[in-house]
Amino acid sequence: MASRLYASRDDALAAFAAHVSQGKVDFFKGVGLDLVMGRREGCHFWDVDGRRFLNAHSNGGVFNMGHRHPDLVATLRRALDDWDVGNHHLISEARARLAEDLTELLPGDVDKVVFAVGGGEAVDTALKMARGLTQRPKIVSAQGGYHGHTGLAMATGDPKYRDPFGPQLPGFVQVPFGDLDAIERAVTQDCAAVILEAVPATSGIVVPEAEYMRGVREHCDKTGTLLILDEVQTGLGRTGRMFACEHWGIVPDFVVLGKGLSGGLVPISATCYRTPHDRIFTPDPFVHISTFGGAELACLVSQRMLEIVADPEFLARVRRIGDVLGRELDAVTSEHPEVLVAPRRLGLMAGIEWASPGLGMLASKALFDEGVFAVYSNNDRRVTQILLPLIAGEAEVDELTSALDGAAGRLESADMLGMAAALDGV
Numbered sequence: 001m002a003s004r005l006y007a008s009r010d011d012a013l014a015a016f017a018a019h020v021s022q023g024k025v026d027f028f029k030g031v032g033l034d035l036v037m038g039r040r041e042g043c044h045f046w047d048v049d050g051r052r053f054l055n056a057h058s059n060g061g062v063f064n065m066g067h068r069h070p071d072l073v074a075t076l077r078r079a080l081d082d083w084d085v086g087n088h089h090l091i092s093e094a095r096a097r098l099a100e101d102l103t104e105l106l107p108g109d110v111d112k113v114v115f116a117v118g119g120g121e122a123v124d125t126a127l128k129m130a131r132g133l134t135q136r137p138k139i140v141s142a143q144g145g146y147h148g149h150t151g152l153a154m155a156t157g158d159p160k161y162r163d164p165f166g167p168q169l170p171g172f173v174q175v176p177f178g179d180l181d182a183i184e185r186a187v188t189q190d191c192a193a194v195i196l197e198a199v200p201a202t203s204g205i206v207v208p209e210a211e212y213m214r215g216v217r218e219h220c221d222k223t224g225t226l227l228i229l230d231e232v233q234t235g236l237g238r239t240g241r242m243f244a245c246e247h248w249g250i251v252p253d254f255v256v257l258g259k260g261l262s263g264g265l266v267p268i269s270a271t272c273y274r275t276p277h278d279r280i281f282t283p284d285p286f287v288h289i290s291t292f293g294g295a296e297l298a299c300l301v302s303q304r305m306l307e308i309v310a311d312p313e314f315l316a317r318v319r320r321i322g323d324v325l326g327r328e329l330d331a332v333t334s335e336h337p338e339v340l341v342a343p344r345r346l347g348l349m350a351g352i353e354w355a356s357p358g359l360g361m362l363a364s365k366a367l368f369d370e371g372v373f374a375v376y377s378n379n380d381r382r383v384t385q386i387l388l389p390l391i392a393g394e395a396e397v398d399e400l401t402s403a404l405d406g407a408a409g410r411l412e413s414a415d416m417l418g419m420a421a422a423l424d425g426v
């Protein structure tokens with residue numbers, strides 16, 4: 001990075017603790033992961049002190065294109081000559097263009113887009129539209145799922161993230177993911193929407209059966225319930241298809257996108273929906289607005305990002321590298337049967353399953369010590385999430401799997417197994 005903002009890493013940690021979050025500094029120091037991000041490029045980033053890491057998490061897909069993709073940086077630089085965020089009330093060429101390009105790629109008649117800034121805001125938009133369209137109160141989501149920490153999105157998620165913040169919103173029901181009977185019981189004629197992640201990441205990269213997803217779609221149709229598919233992590237190439245719903249041949253009522261849409265440079269998210277649902281905005285097109293939603297600079301970067309990802313060769317390469325990753329993860333798993341169970345994977349979205357939650361927690365640090373940044377799934381700590389940038393090649397897969405081999409070797413020691421056992425109940 002061209003310039004440092006603090007004289008030392010300790011100064012940066014102290015300022016962050018004093019003015020942003022003491023709790024986060026204490027946590028990361030406690031687990032030995034108190035890195036401060038400095039230079040970043042492609043599939044790697046560096047601590048401000050110069051240690052290099054393979055980014056195997058990509059911030060849930062924000063860095064699908066790697067860090068500072070040169071083409072996207074150039075696009076943004078050029079855009080800065082003439083554009084800014086734009087005026088959210090007015091007609092915008094940049095928003096029209098991106099919406100046109102996006103909906104061309106989306107399935108069926110998902111042809112309309114409301115832009116937002118983050119994933120939670122885009123989920124909130126889908127949920128409130130669903131309630132308005134159906135005039136029904138109930139929202140069904142998956143236990144252990146994650147759709148954001150804003151108002152309605154938070155209400156679909158874990159109690160532990162809602163309970164500290166006062167009275168709960170009524171009408172939200174959670175069912176186990178993957179259980180069609182549970183959907184059929186919960187989704188009744190008073191239900192506005194079912195919201196699901198295409199591949200729940202926080203609950204451990206759970207790749208659903210096609211029959212489940214198709215069954216949910218069918219049951220929603222039967223009961224007049226709208227299906228919101230949260231593709232904030234899975235969308236835009238992550239699973240080897242442009243959108244994960246293509247794997248199951250379903251057309252959701254809403255597809256929510258975020259994270260990777262910005263190329264990691266300027267925040268933007270999108271609530272994409274089937275054209276008939278646009279009637280909610282007919283009486284008053286200003287009934288929903290967002291000042292920075294679909295900022296024009298972000299739209300221009302996203303448009304270029306889409307061009308790159310939508311190239312069939314790009315997606316074919318994601319599938320090929322995904323297969324290489326799958327084979328190598330299987331090989332490392334079979335070398336370490338005491339600590340590793342089995343990988344899960346769809347395209348380049350993978351989860352490494354450890355034998356216990358304690359091992360999963362220790363794995364983040366063990367991988368960090370091997371030069372790989374990866375995090376565990378908060379609602380299934382046995383699983384390390386692996387979302388390499390989509391631009392990763394065989395070299396990065398090798399880098400990851402050698403580090404995993406090293407990390408698994410460390411975790412097999414009696415000391416580490418003891419520590420893991422102590423963490424299991426935490």
Ligand SMILES: Cc1ncc(COP(=O)(O)O)c(C=O)c1O
Nearest residue numbers: 118119120146147148197232233
């Ligand atoms: C699947 C999914 N949906 C929604 C969100 C919320 O996105 P944001 O943090 O941009 O509000 C996230 C964030 O991690 C996510 O992973």
